[in-house]
Amino acid sequence: MARWEPNAPERLVQAALxxxxxxxxxxxxVIDIAQxxxxxxxTFFRHFQDKREVLFGRGTMDGLLTEAIAAAxxxxxxxxxxxxxxxxxGKDIFTPARRSFVTRRQAVIAANPxxxxxxxxxxxxxxASIIEALEQxxxxxxxxxxxxxxxxxxxxxxxxxxxxxxxDCDFGExxxxxxxDVRTSTALC
Numbered sequence: 001m002a003r004w005e006p007n008a009p010e011r012l013v014q015a016a017l018x019x020x021x022x023x024x025x026x027x028x029x030v031i032d033i034a035q036x037x038x039x040x041x042x043t044f045f046r047h048f049q050d051k052r053e054v055l056f057g058r059g060t061m062d063g064l065l066t067e068a069i070a071a072a073x074x075x076x077x078x079x080x081x082x083x084x085x086x087x088x089x090g091k092d093i094f095t096p097a098r099r100s101f102v103t104r105r106q107a108v109i110a111a112n113p114x115x116x117x118x119x120x121x122x123x124x125x126x127x128a129s130i131i132e133a134l135e136q137x138x139x140x141x142x143x144x145x146x147x148x149x150x151x152x153x154x155x156x157x158x159x160x161x162x163x164x165x166x167x168d169c170d171f172g173e174x175x176x177x178x179x180x181d182v183r184t185s186t187a188l189c
Contacts, residue, residue: 008037008039008043008046008047009047009048011037011038011039012033012034012037012039012043012044012047012048012054013054013055014037015033015034015036015037016028016033016036016051016054016055017055017101017104017105017108018036019032019033019036020055020108020112021104021107021108024111024112025051025052025108025111025112025114025115026112028051029051030044030045030050030051033051033054052114052115052118053118055105055108055109055115055118056118056119056122060093061089061093061126062125062126062129064085064088064089064092064093065085065086065088065089065126065129065130065133066085066129066130066132066133067088068084068085068087068088068089069081069082069084069085069130069133069134069137070133070136070137071084072084072085072137078134078137078139078143078144078146078147079147079150079151079179079183081133081134081137081139081147082130082134082147082148082150082151082154082179083151083154083175083176083179085130085133085151086151086154086155086158086172086175086176086179087172087175087176089155089171089172089175090170090171090172090173090174090175091172094159094162094171095171096168099162099163099168102162102163103163106159106163123152123156126152127148127149127152128148130144130147130148130151130152131144131145131148134147134148150179150182150183150186151179153178153182154175154178154179154181154182155175155178157178157181157182158171158174158175158177158178161174161177161178162174
């Protein structure tokens with residue numbers, strides 16, 4: 001086994017995704033993933049708690065969103081600060097080069113209730129991070145919560161549009177469009 005090759009976490013993620021697609025989530029073990037990646041079980045557990053965590057990263061999105069909210073112009077409304085964060089996610093995470101991986105990952109998650117539950121928990125964590133980042137900007141708690149929830153909804157809509165698109169689309173552009181759609185819809189309520 002090539003234990004000292006670089007990029008062990010990325011190799012484990014790719015191996016897991018391939019195996020989840022081939023065999024299904026329930027029929028894939030940590031040992032299977034480690035072997036496919038050319039690594040040992042110990043290396044797997046050095047990077048991930050369990051096999052479901054391999055598809056959910058390690059907090060990169062939280063940090064990116066909170067940093068982008070903090071960096072938003074001082075004059076930005078709470079929703080504009082959230083839009084600034086979603087733009088940053090589009091530039092750093094949801095790039096054209098990652099679209100195929102993200103689409104495959106989403107299909108695996110959609111096929112498994114345990115992974116759907118983990119995805120929902122991750123999204124709740126992202127909302128909490130956005131709320132905290134907005135409150136650090138001096139946004140009142142209720143306003144921060146509403147902006148975070150609307151931003152999360154816009155993110156979900158944009159993510160669905162991005163993974164379902166037949167062509168490469170700019171994720172940031174899709175989040176702005178989804179945020180505009182959300183604003184329009186809430187005005188009708």
